[in-house]
Amino acid sequence: MEIKFIVIDDEPPALQVIKTYAQQFPWLKLLHTFEDAVSASEYLRQVPADLIFLDINMPDINGLDLARGLTTHPMIIFTTAYRQYAFEGFELDAIDYLLKPIPFQRFEKAVQKAQAHSRQQLLPAGTESLLVHSSYQCVKIPLHDIVYIESMEDYIRIHRTGQAPVLTLMTLKKILEKLPSERFRRIHRSYIVAVDKVRTVVNRKVKLSSAAELPVSDSYIDFIRDWKQL
Incomplete structure (x- = not known):
């Protein structure tokens, strides 16, 4: 099951880490990376993504605010250097919350959770x-x-x-x-x-x-x- 994802982070090294880690999982397909939330938000209006790796601390739009403003509902894995945002991230039904610097094992666990979530195939209400x-x-x-x-x-x-x-x-x-x-x-x-x-x-x-x-x-x-x- 293929999962299409984007990465939003104003730090190029952080973008590269996630790109490198994701290459170890053939079912993860990178659509685009963004260094600012505004461009990413405009992109998401045109191109659907299954998953977003979203930095919280960005200069233009806070990642939490971007998540709240999305009109679609992709899976979200928050990334940040600040542990205090974890509660708000999970309040937004985030799949996971990764603390920088991100170890590969922790990244692997997060994307496996995303894969499990995407496989949820609940039947419509009214079925038995x-x-x-x-x-x-x-x-x-x-x-x-x-x-x-x-x-x-x-x-x-x-x-x-x-x-x-x-x-x-x-x-x-x-x-x-x-x-x-x-x-x-x-x-x-x-x-x-x-x-x-x-x-x-x-x-x-x-x-x-x-x-x-x-x-x-x-x-x-x-x-x-x-x-x-x-």
């Missing part, structure tokens, strides 16, 4: 199964097997009836967009539940068919009212 990439293989999960989904930072864990959970690279927000809203509801920043697997609600906790008990947070308290009306 979804496919996720886990442990270098595609796993087909019938929707009726899902009990709940748990956030694990930049991964999620899909808990199933009578089977081991499946860990896959994705956010709760992204997977919720792919699931039928009448069957799956978010109840907490860390949990999505299958509505038909909820057995009881007591003291703002739901008990599921698997016997797991999960909290309902203030932001999703409407779930309790809606569940009682089913």
Whole structure:
């Protein structure tokens, strides 16, 4: 599976490092490099890229601001010499965050995460199964097997009836967009539940068919009212 990428960094040596590292992976195809964010932004309006290596500290436009302003949604791997930007980078659903100088092993891990993410082939909402990439293989999960989904930072864990959970690279927000809203509801920043697997609600906790008990947070308290009306 080919991944087309661009690199945006105002430091030519940093551009060269990423170009050299990327040559070790035949499935990475370099489209262009840019030393300024303005030119890169204009390019992306015309040419779609699957992945962007994006420096955060640039003189014209901050890399975080550029990411927020994109009208398309390519994968992003932030690069910077400053560790304090990591949280903001992951808040933007970045695939990874590389601290300069970038070791090759760390670059390899980041692009493998990007490859795994690109292989996520979730079926459209309304279908009866979804496919996720886990442990270098595609796993087909019938929707009726899902009990709940748990956030694990930049991964999620899909808990199933009578089977081991499946860990896959994705956010709760992204997977919720792919699931039928009448069957799956978010109840907490860390949990999505299958509505038909909820057995009881007591003291703002739901008990599921698997016997797991999960909290309902203030932001999703409407779930309790809606569940009682089913």
